[in-house]
Amino acid sequence: MQGTTLDGDTISATELDGPVVYWFWAPWCTVCRAEAPTVAEVAKRWEGEVTFLGVASRGPQDDMDAFVVETGTGGIRHIADLDGSIWAQLGVSAQPAFVFVDREGVATGWLGGLGEQQLDDVTASLAG
Template sequence: MRAAILPAAARPAAVLAVLLALSGCGGAEPAPAGAPEAPASAGAGTEAGTEVGTDVANPDAPELLRFTAATTAGERFDASELAGRDAVLWFWAPWCTQCQFEAEHFAAAQAAHADDVAFAGVAGLAPVADMEGFVEQGGVGAFPHLVDADGSLWQRFGVTAQPAHAFIDDSGEVEIVRGLLGAKQLEEKIAELVAK
Protein backbone atom coordinates (compact mmCIF):
# COMPACT_ATOMS: atom_id res chain seq x y z
CA MET A 1 0.00 0.00 0.00
CA ARG A 2 1.37 3.39 -0.98
CA ALA A 3 1.27 6.35 1.47
CA ALA A 4 -0.33 9.56 0.28
CA ILE A 5 1.94 12.58 0.20
CA LEU A 6 0.33 15.84 1.21
CA PRO A 7 1.24 19.11 -0.50
CA ALA A 8 3.60 21.21 1.64
CA ALA A 9 0.88 23.82 2.29
CA ALA A 10 -1.46 21.18 3.76
CA ARG A 11 1.10 19.52 6.06
CA PRO A 12 0.93 21.94 9.07
CA ALA A 13 -2.86 21.68 9.27
CA ALA A 14 -2.75 17.89 8.88
CA VAL A 15 -0.08 17.55 11.58
CA LEU A 16 -2.09 19.80 13.92
CA ALA A 17 -5.26 17.77 13.32
CA VAL A 18 -3.43 14.52 14.12
CA LEU A 19 -1.78 16.00 17.24
CA LEU A 20 -5.08 17.37 18.49
CA ALA A 21 -6.88 14.11 17.86
CA LEU A 22 -4.17 12.10 19.64
CA SER A 23 -3.71 14.43 22.59
CA GLY A 24 -7.27 15.54 23.31
CA CYS A 25 -8.17 15.75 26.98
CA GLY A 26 -4.68 14.67 27.93
CA GLY A 27 -5.03 11.55 25.81
CA ALA A 28 -7.78 10.22 28.06
CA GLU A 29 -10.47 10.43 25.41
CA PRO A 30 -10.03 9.90 21.67
CA ALA A 31 -11.57 12.31 19.21
CA PRO A 32 -14.84 11.01 17.78
CA ALA A 33 -14.67 9.65 14.26
CA GLY A 34 -14.49 12.50 11.80
CA ALA A 35 -13.92 15.19 14.44
CA PRO A 36 -10.97 16.88 12.70
CA GLU A 37 -13.15 17.20 9.60
CA ALA A 38 -15.18 19.99 11.20
CA PRO A 39 -17.42 21.89 8.79
CA ALA A 40 -16.24 25.12 7.24
CA SER A 41 -19.25 27.20 8.19
CA ALA A 42 -20.89 28.40 11.36
CA GLY A 43 -24.39 29.59 11.95
CA ALA A 44 -26.30 31.26 9.14
CA GLY A 45 -23.72 31.14 6.36
CA THR A 46 -20.95 32.76 8.40
CA GLU A 47 -17.43 31.69 7.48
CA ALA A 48 -15.87 29.76 10.33
CA GLY A 49 -12.29 30.35 9.26
CA THR A 50 -10.00 32.81 10.94
CA GLU A 51 -9.05 35.99 9.15
CA VAL A 52 -5.63 37.32 10.08
CA GLY A 53 -4.53 40.76 9.01
CA THR A 54 -5.37 44.42 9.14
CA ASP A 55 -9.15 44.23 8.70
CA VAL A 56 -9.63 44.66 12.45
CA ALA A 57 -11.08 47.43 14.59
CA ASN A 58 -7.75 48.09 16.33
CA PRO A 59 -4.79 47.78 13.93
CA ASP A 60 -2.46 48.80 16.80
CA ALA A 61 -3.37 45.67 18.77
CA PRO A 62 -0.58 43.16 19.48
CA GLU A 63 0.04 40.87 16.49
CA LEU A 64 -1.42 37.87 18.33
CA LEU A 65 -4.79 39.65 18.65
CA ARG A 66 -5.06 40.88 15.06
CA PHE A 67 -7.64 38.38 13.81
CA THR A 68 -11.36 37.92 13.41
CA ALA A 69 -13.37 34.72 13.66
CA ALA A 70 -16.98 33.57 13.56
CA THR A 71 -18.68 32.64 16.80
CA THR A 72 -20.95 29.67 17.42
CA ALA A 73 -23.80 32.21 17.36
CA GLY A 74 -22.84 33.18 13.80
CA GLU A 75 -21.46 36.59 14.74
CA ARG A 76 -18.09 38.15 13.91
CA PHE A 77 -15.56 38.35 16.77
CA ASP A 78 -12.73 40.87 16.46
CA ALA A 79 -9.91 39.91 18.82
CA SER A 80 -8.17 43.26 18.36
CA GLU A 81 -10.87 44.73 20.61
CA LEU A 82 -9.31 42.77 23.49
CA ALA A 83 -6.16 44.93 23.30
CA GLY A 84 -5.68 46.97 26.47
CA ARG A 85 -7.95 44.65 28.48
CA ASP A 86 -7.37 41.63 30.63
CA ALA A 87 -8.76 38.60 28.80
CA VAL A 88 -9.05 34.84 29.10
CA LEU A 89 -9.30 32.54 26.08
CA TRP A 90 -10.48 29.01 26.86
CA PHE A 91 -9.59 26.35 24.26
CA TRP A 92 -12.05 23.45 24.34
CA ALA A 93 -13.74 20.70 22.33
CA PRO A 94 -17.35 19.64 22.93
CA TRP A 95 -16.59 15.94 23.41
CA CYS A 96 -13.79 16.60 25.94
CA THR A 97 -14.88 15.52 29.44
CA GLN A 98 -12.34 17.80 31.12
CA CYS A 99 -13.73 20.75 29.15
CA GLN A 100 -17.25 19.80 30.23
CA PHE A 101 -16.04 19.79 33.84
CA GLU A 102 -14.49 23.25 33.39
CA ALA A 103 -17.62 24.80 31.87
CA GLU A 104 -19.25 25.44 35.25
CA HIS A 105 -16.09 27.16 36.51
CA PHE A 106 -15.81 29.38 33.45
CA ALA A 107 -19.47 30.37 33.64
CA ALA A 108 -19.02 31.37 37.32
CA ALA A 109 -15.73 33.17 36.69
CA GLN A 110 -17.16 35.16 33.79
CA ALA A 111 -20.18 36.18 35.86
CA ALA A 112 -17.93 37.28 38.74
CA HIS A 113 -15.38 39.14 36.60
CA ALA A 114 -17.44 40.42 33.65
CA ASP A 115 -16.56 44.03 34.45
CA ASP A 116 -12.77 43.55 34.53
CA VAL A 117 -11.96 40.54 32.32
CA ALA A 118 -13.11 39.63 28.81
CA PHE A 119 -13.78 35.91 28.26
CA ALA A 120 -13.97 33.96 25.00
CA GLY A 121 -14.02 30.27 24.23
CA VAL A 122 -12.16 28.80 21.26
CA ALA A 123 -13.89 25.62 20.14
CA GLY A 124 -12.31 23.06 17.85
CA LEU A 125 -12.37 19.49 16.57
CA ALA A 126 -16.12 19.11 16.13
CA PRO A 127 -19.07 20.12 13.99
CA VAL A 128 -20.51 23.54 14.80
CA ALA A 129 -23.79 21.97 15.96
CA ASP A 130 -21.86 20.05 18.64
CA MET A 131 -20.11 23.26 19.70
CA GLU A 132 -23.48 25.00 20.01
CA GLY A 133 -24.80 22.11 22.11
CA PHE A 134 -21.79 22.31 24.42
CA VAL A 135 -22.29 26.06 24.96
CA GLU A 136 -25.97 25.54 25.79
CA GLN A 137 -25.55 22.48 28.01
CA GLY A 138 -22.48 23.89 29.75
CA GLY A 139 -24.24 27.17 30.59
CA VAL A 140 -21.41 29.21 29.05
CA GLY A 141 -23.47 31.27 26.62
CA ALA A 142 -22.79 34.57 28.42
CA PHE A 143 -19.51 34.99 26.51
CA PRO A 144 -18.60 34.34 22.86
CA HIS A 145 -17.17 31.06 21.57
CA LEU A 146 -15.07 31.14 18.43
CA VAL A 147 -15.38 28.41 15.81
CA ASP A 148 -11.86 27.19 15.06
CA ALA A 149 -12.76 24.56 12.47
CA ASP A 150 -9.37 24.64 10.77
CA GLY A 151 -7.28 24.75 13.98
CA SER A 152 -5.63 28.04 13.03
CA LEU A 153 -6.44 29.77 16.33
CA TRP A 154 -5.21 26.84 18.40
CA GLN A 155 -2.03 26.86 16.31
CA ARG A 156 -1.70 30.66 16.62
CA PHE A 157 -1.59 30.32 20.42
CA GLY A 158 0.56 27.18 20.42
CA VAL A 159 -2.28 24.98 21.70
CA THR A 160 -2.08 21.30 20.75
CA ALA A 161 -4.54 19.79 23.26
CA GLN A 162 -7.58 20.84 25.16
CA PRO A 163 -8.34 22.15 27.63
CA ALA A 164 -5.89 25.02 27.44
CA HIS A 165 -6.12 28.65 28.51
CA ALA A 166 -4.55 31.91 27.39
CA PHE A 167 -4.42 34.60 30.08
CA ILE A 168 -3.76 37.91 28.30
CA ASP A 169 -3.02 40.97 30.41
CA ASP A 170 -3.84 44.54 29.44
CA SER A 171 -0.28 45.08 28.18
CA GLY A 172 -0.60 42.18 25.73
CA GLU A 173 1.52 39.68 27.67
CA VAL A 174 0.20 36.13 27.25
CA GLU A 175 0.50 33.15 29.59
CA ILE A 176 -0.64 29.78 28.24
CA VAL A 177 -1.82 27.28 30.85
CA ARG A 178 -2.40 23.75 29.60
CA GLY A 179 -4.58 21.12 31.21
CA LEU A 180 -7.54 21.05 33.52
CA LEU A 181 -8.20 24.04 35.78
CA GLY A 182 -10.43 23.64 38.81
CA ALA A 183 -12.50 26.53 40.18
CA LYS A 184 -9.83 27.55 42.72
CA GLN A 185 -6.99 27.43 40.17
CA LEU A 186 -9.01 29.47 37.68
CA GLU A 187 -9.79 32.12 40.30
CA GLU A 188 -6.12 32.28 41.30
CA LYS A 189 -5.03 32.77 37.66
CA ILE A 190 -7.65 35.49 37.14
CA ALA A 191 -6.54 37.24 40.34
CA GLU A 192 -2.93 37.18 39.09
CA LEU A 193 -4.06 38.52 35.71
CA VAL A 194 -6.04 41.44 37.16
CA ALA A 195 -3.25 42.30 39.62
CA LYS A 196 -0.66 42.80 36.83
Protein backbone atom coordinates (compact mmCIF):
# COMPACT_ATOMS: atom_id res chain seq x y z
CA MET A 1 0.00 0.00 0.00
CA GLN A 2 1.24 3.44 -0.92
CA GLY A 3 -0.33 6.88 -0.69
CA THR A 4 0.21 10.60 -0.48
CA THR A 5 -0.04 12.39 2.85
CA LEU A 6 -2.05 15.57 3.26
CA ASP A 7 1.32 17.36 3.26
CA GLY A 8 2.14 15.94 -0.19
CA ASP A 9 4.73 13.37 0.89
CA THR A 10 4.63 9.79 -0.39
CA ILE A 11 4.25 7.10 2.24
CA SER A 12 4.41 3.34 1.87
CA ALA A 13 3.38 0.61 4.29
CA THR A 14 6.85 -0.88 3.92
CA GLU A 15 8.41 2.15 5.64
CA LEU A 16 6.17 1.83 8.69
CA ASP A 17 8.05 0.08 11.48
CA GLY A 18 6.16 -2.04 14.00
CA PRO A 19 2.43 -2.18 14.63
CA VAL A 20 0.11 0.31 12.93
CA VAL A 21 -3.35 1.69 13.67
CA TYR A 22 -5.04 2.92 10.49
CA TRP A 23 -7.91 5.31 11.28
CA PHE A 24 -10.33 5.77 8.37
CA TRP A 25 -12.27 9.02 8.40
CA ALA A 26 -14.13 11.47 6.17
CA PRO A 27 -14.05 15.24 6.68
CA TRP A 28 -17.85 15.57 6.92
CA CYS A 29 -18.31 12.60 9.30
CA THR A 30 -19.66 13.82 12.65
CA VAL A 31 -18.67 10.59 14.45
CA CYS A 32 -15.12 10.92 13.07
CA ARG A 33 -14.99 14.51 14.25
CA ALA A 34 -16.24 13.54 17.73
CA GLU A 35 -13.70 10.73 18.14
CA ALA A 36 -10.74 12.66 16.66
CA PRO A 37 -9.48 14.10 19.99
CA THR A 38 -9.52 10.60 21.49
CA VAL A 39 -7.60 9.14 18.56
CA ALA A 40 -5.06 11.97 18.83
CA GLU A 41 -4.63 11.40 22.58
CA VAL A 42 -4.18 7.63 22.28
CA ALA A 43 -1.74 8.13 19.38
CA LYS A 44 0.29 10.54 21.49
CA ARG A 45 0.28 8.13 24.43
CA TRP A 46 1.69 5.29 22.29
CA GLU A 47 4.07 7.39 20.17
CA GLY A 48 7.24 5.47 19.42
CA GLU A 49 5.57 2.10 20.04
CA VAL A 50 2.60 2.06 17.66
CA THR A 51 2.22 4.17 14.52
CA PHE A 52 -1.14 5.86 13.96
CA LEU A 53 -2.01 6.81 10.40
CA GLY A 54 -5.21 8.58 9.38
CA VAL A 55 -6.67 7.62 6.02
CA ALA A 56 -9.03 10.32 4.79
CA SER A 57 -11.40 9.91 1.86
CA ARG A 58 -14.83 10.87 0.59
CA GLY A 59 -14.21 14.57 0.37
CA PRO A 60 -11.98 17.24 -1.14
CA GLN A 61 -8.48 17.68 0.23
CA ASP A 62 -9.21 21.24 1.43
CA ASP A 63 -11.92 19.80 3.70
CA MET A 64 -9.51 17.10 4.90
CA ASP A 65 -6.89 19.73 5.75
CA ALA A 66 -9.48 21.76 7.65
CA PHE A 67 -10.64 18.67 9.57
CA VAL A 68 -7.09 18.01 10.81
CA VAL A 69 -6.67 21.60 12.01
CA GLU A 70 -10.13 21.81 13.59
CA THR A 71 -9.86 18.47 15.40
CA GLY A 72 -6.28 18.83 16.64
CA THR A 73 -5.14 15.65 14.90
CA GLY A 74 -2.06 17.22 13.30
CA GLY A 75 0.21 15.00 15.41
CA ILE A 76 -0.89 12.05 13.28
CA ARG A 77 0.16 11.64 9.65
CA HIS A 78 -2.82 11.45 7.33
CA ILE A 79 -3.11 9.99 3.84
CA ALA A 80 -5.37 11.72 1.33
CA ASP A 81 -7.04 8.66 -0.22
CA LEU A 82 -8.91 10.75 -2.79
CA ASP A 83 -9.88 7.81 -5.00
CA GLY A 84 -10.68 5.43 -2.11
CA SER A 85 -8.17 2.81 -3.29
CA ILE A 86 -6.56 2.32 0.13
CA TRP A 87 -9.97 1.95 1.72
CA ALA A 88 -10.77 -0.72 -0.89
CA GLN A 89 -7.43 -2.51 -0.41
CA LEU A 90 -8.04 -2.83 3.32
CA GLY A 91 -11.74 -3.72 2.97
CA VAL A 92 -13.11 -0.54 4.54
CA SER A 93 -16.54 0.44 3.26
CA ALA A 94 -17.66 3.10 5.75
CA GLN A 95 -16.27 5.50 8.29
CA PRO A 96 -15.16 5.72 10.96
CA ALA A 97 -13.23 2.50 10.88
CA PHE A 98 -9.93 1.13 12.11
CA VAL A 99 -7.52 -1.48 10.81
CA PHE A 100 -5.02 -2.74 13.36
CA VAL A 101 -1.84 -4.34 12.01
CA ASP A 102 0.30 -6.26 14.49
CA ARG A 103 4.05 -6.86 14.41
CA GLU A 104 3.58 -9.96 12.25
CA GLY A 105 1.56 -8.01 9.67
CA VAL A 106 -1.79 -9.55 10.61
CA ALA A 107 -4.60 -7.03 10.04
CA THR A 108 -7.84 -6.85 12.00
CA GLY A 109 -10.62 -4.47 11.02
CA TRP A 110 -13.13 -2.59 13.16
CA LEU A 111 -16.08 -0.75 11.61
CA GLY A 112 -17.39 2.12 13.70
CA GLY A 113 -16.04 4.37 16.40
CA LEU A 114 -14.10 3.30 19.46
CA GLY A 115 -14.07 4.85 22.91
CA GLU A 116 -10.80 5.87 24.51
CA GLN A 117 -10.48 2.83 26.78
CA GLN A 118 -11.22 0.34 24.02
CA LEU A 119 -8.83 2.04 21.56
CA ASP A 120 -6.16 2.24 24.24
CA ASP A 121 -6.61 -1.46 25.12
CA VAL A 122 -6.28 -2.57 21.49
CA THR A 123 -3.25 -0.32 21.00
CA ALA A 124 -1.64 -1.72 24.16
CA SER A 125 -2.08 -5.25 22.84
CA LEU A 126 -0.41 -4.23 19.57
CA ALA A 127 2.50 -2.68 21.46
CA GLY A 128 2.69 -5.89 23.50
